[in-house]
Amino acid sequence: MTATDPSINAPGHYGRFGGRFVPEALMGALAELDSAFEEARSSPDFVERMAYLRRDYGGRPTKLYFAERLTDRGEGARIYLKREDLAHTGSHKLCNVLGQGLLTERMGKRRLIAETGAGQHGVATATIAALLGMECRIYMGEEDTRRQHLNVVRMELMGAEVVPVTAGTRTLKDAINEAMRDWVTNVDSTHYLIGSVVGPHPFPLMVREFVKVIGQEVRDEVRQREGRLPDAVVACVGGGSNAMGIFHPFIEDDDVRLVGVEAGGEGVDGTRHAATLSGGTEGILHGARSFVLQDEYGQVRPTHSVSAGLDYPGVGPEHAWLRDSGRGEYVAATDTEALEGFRLLCELEGIIPALEPAHAVVPALRLASELGPGGIVVLNLSGRGDKDVDEVERILAQLAGHR
Amino acid sequence: MSVVPDNAVARGIRAANDDGRAALVIYLPAGYPDLVTSRQCLEAAADGGADVLEVGFPYSDPLMDGPTIQAANQVALDHGYTPADDFAMCVELTGSVPIPALVMTYYNVAWHYGGVDRLDAFASAAADAGLCGAILPDLPAEEGGPWRSVAAKSGLSTVFFTSPSSSDDRLAAAAEASTGFVYATSTMGVTGKRQSLSEMAAPLVSRLRAVTERPVCVGIGVTTAAHAREVAGFADGVIVGSAAVHAVTEGGPKAVRALVADLAEGCRRGYGRP
Numbered sequence: 140m141t142a143t144d145p146s147i148n149a150p151g152h153y154g155r156f157g158g159r160f161v162p163e164a165l166m167g168a169l170a171e172l173d174s175a176f177e178e179a180r181s182s183p184d185f186v187e188r189m190a191y192l193r194r195d196y197g198g199r200p201t202k203l204y205f206a207e208r209l210t211d212r213g214e215g216a217r218i219y220l221k222r223e224d225l226a227h228t229g230s231h232k233l234c235n236v237l238g239q240g241l242l243t244e245r246m247g248k249r250r251l252i253a254e255t256g257a258g259q260h261g262v263a264t265a266t267i268a269a270l271l272g273m274e275c276r277i278y279m280g281e282e283d284t285r286r287q288h289l290n291v292v293r294m295e296l297m298g299a300e301v302v303p304v305t306a307g308t309r310t311l312k313d314a315i316n317e318a319m320r321d322w323v324t325n326v327d328s329t330h331y332l333i334g335s336v337v338g339p340h341p342f343p344l345m346v347r348e349f350v351k352v353i354g355q356e357v358r359d360e361v362r363q364r365e366g367r368l369p370d371a372v373v374a375c376v377g378g379g380s381n382a383m384g385i386f387h388p389f390i391e392d393d394d395v396r397l398v399g400v401e402a403g404g405e406g407v408d409g410t411r412h413a414a415t416l417s418g419g420t421e422g423i424l425h426g427a428r429s430f431v432l433q434d435e436y437g438q439v440r441p442t443h444s445v446s447a448g449l450d451y452p453g454v455g456p457e458h459a460w461l462r463d464s465g466r467g468e469y470v471a472a473t474d475t476e477a478l479e480g481f482r483l484l485c486e487l488e489g490i491i492p493a494l495e496p497a498h499a500v501v502p503a504l505r506l507a508s509e510l511g512p513g514g515i516v517v518l519n520l521s522g523r524g525d526k527d528v529d530e531v532e533r534i535l536a537q538l539a540g541h542r
Numbered sequence: 543m544s545v546v547p548d549n550a551v552a553r554g555i556r557a558a559n560d561d562g563r564a565a566l567v568i569y570l571p572a573g574y575p576d577l578v579t580s581r582q583c584l585e586a587a588a589d590g591g592a593d594v595l596e597v598g599f600p601y602s603d604p605l606m607d608g609p610t611i612q613a614a615n616q617v618a619l620d621h622g623y624t625p626a627d628d629f630a631m632c633v634e635l636t637g638s639v640p641i642p643a644l645v646m647t648y649y650n651v652a653w654h655y656g657g658v659d660r661l662d663a664f665a666s667a668a669a670d671a672g673l674c675g676a677i678l679p680d681l682p683a684e685e686g687g688p689w690r691s692v693a694a695k696s697g698l699s700t701v702f703f704t705s706p707s708s709s710d711d712r713l714a715a716a717a718e719a720s721t722g723f724v725y726a727t728s729t730m731g732v733t734g735k736r737q738s739l740s741e742m743a744a745p746l747v748s749r750l751r752a753v754t755e756r757p758v759c760v761g762i763g764v765t766t767a768a769h770a771r772e773v774a775g776f777a778d779g780v781i782v783g784s785a786a787v788h789a790v791t792e793g794g795p796k797a798v799r800a801l802v803a804d805l806a807e808g809c810r811r812g813y814g815r816p
Binding site: 162319320424 | 604616707
């Protein structure tokens with residue numbers, strides 16, 4: 140099959156997914172954002188400033204590293220790691236916040252708000268707010284402020300105000316609700332810097348355009364080194380920004396498999412997981428039609444993942460379309476598999492990964508073995524794991540106690 | 543008045559206007575503090591002088607709502623009530639009150655009733671429960687086509703939102719899509735009690751007057767009889783939610799009746815006196 144980008148024909152819609160299901164109060168701001176983005180993306184001064192900051196401030200392009208020992212372990216295809224963990228702030232998140240931050244400046248707004256789960260997007264937003272001299276407030280589920288305390292400190296050091304959200308399940312989805320409520324109230328002065336390819340149009344499209352540099356770099360680098368495109372790119376999927384970033388430039392290359400790995404928690408058969416495409420149903424959440432983890436009445440379910448960044452009951456509408464059209468493959472890795480991936484990268488490669496991309500390691504090994512020697516797999520190592528060290532230590536101690 | 547509206551919601555509002563007052567629209571969530579009491583509170587609101595009722599069906603992620611309504615919704619959800627339970631309550635409610643009632647919920651709840659993407663099932667159930675229309679605060683006019691068509695088939699009135707930030711084109715589109723009344727949000731923000739009424743409400747209503755003859759009701763932050771009186775000076779209807787929920791919490795049906803009587807007095811005294 141040949142897949143083409145459906146959003147070219149119907150802006151904001153990906154097949155039957157996407158759209159703008161938000162209170163009327165936000166529709167003006169979305170239209171303003173849409174036209175500001177369309178104007179900026181073709182404006183040389185915007186494009187040049189973003190390229191300059193990506194390079195000199197953000198550390199792009201990030202390296203593509205051949206993971207030799209991990210490859211040996213897989214006994215199959217060559218595994219490359221796209222080292223987003225080496226970018227400034229320690230994850231791929233800077234691409235998106237840089238783009239949206241510069242756009243906010245262009246719209247004449249001086250206040251940024253954002254939601255965060257693991258804290259990586261909050262840290263990236265606080266970083267850009269400091270760089271651009273903007274006021275910044277980050278909404279973070281109370282549960283996550285505990286799990287990711289180090290990131291709370293980092294955000295505060297850069298001058299952001301971190302607001303613990305105590306509503307609902309006290310995690311990422313509730314932080315998004317709270318940020319939306321703030322935005323409805325302060326839309327004249329404030330830009331809501333959404334951290335993933337989710338939300339109402341133009342967010343899924345705009346965020347994708349800002350993060351697709353990841354896949355473009357991979358494409359160039361793999362071609363140079365291997366003389367061809369990879370057989371598969373693999374990435375973890377929560378909302379799905381790092382995955383969309385690496386997938387999108389390959390969508391029209393039918394021979395490149397696009398494999399998304401969702402958070403399987405304690406198993407997709409039960410309810411203690413966050414694997415929206417594997418275990419969810421269609422619905423409307425946070426402004427877009429997509430897949431949602433919800434009950435039969437449309438009430439959004441609490442989710443669970445060892446990784447705060449994947450602990451989200453929705454997923455970007457373009458991922459829903461990729462899955463629906465068969466172009467994307469989506470699998471789930473359990474908490475246990477994620478911890479195994481975490482350990483493997485630590486012990487075999489001397490890289491401490493974030494728990495989010497750690498989910499993609501075991502599925503990448505499986506793919507490598509399936510493809511066999513001669514194959515090429517690229518795993519998007521979307522962030523580094525310093526933030527997770529305490530949590531991993533706590534879980535390992537718990538597991539040891541159970542033995 | 544020149545045109546007689548063809549639906550119970552608009553007729554209810556115009557009847558109040560013909561009687562020399564702004565219509566009073568009261569929102570209360572189904573299932574708070576429990577299903578039976580919520581029905582009694584809605585009946586008390588009708589008894590106290592409300593002209594239209596809005597029955598909230600709780601949703602897990604109510605992003606247009608402030609803390610008061612969020613908390614009440616959560617109580618109802620924690621009881622485990624389903625939309626079918628809420629509709630069953632509405633059957634009794636609409637059988638006992640002489641005024642029109644609408645359901646107010648988020649789009650995903652309506653979309654899931656009776657299966658995935660079954661707005662038609664939701665609309666039929668609402669009509670069967672004696673409800674006259676529905677309000678879906680996260681459904682803007684341009685995504686509203688499917689809902690408008692099933693609502694029309696089931697004889698339900700539609701209500702779309704307008705905001706001080708809406709362009710004139712958007713005001714016209716929302717008004718055109720709204721057969722019951724046009725919901726004018728008094729301020730930029732979520733539901734909740736406010737100290738004073740926003741200065742943005744009156745200009746929004748006068749902008750709406752330029753594009754529609756349909757009834758315009760003002761909500762979000764209308765808290766006291768003084769606010770109601772002020773809004774009655776320029777709008778066809780006054781919508782009160784969080785303050786009514788607060789009355790439920792404080793004193794159940796009796797407190798609701800007293801608050802509504804007070805608000806209704808404001809709607810009469812202020813009507814047509816900007």
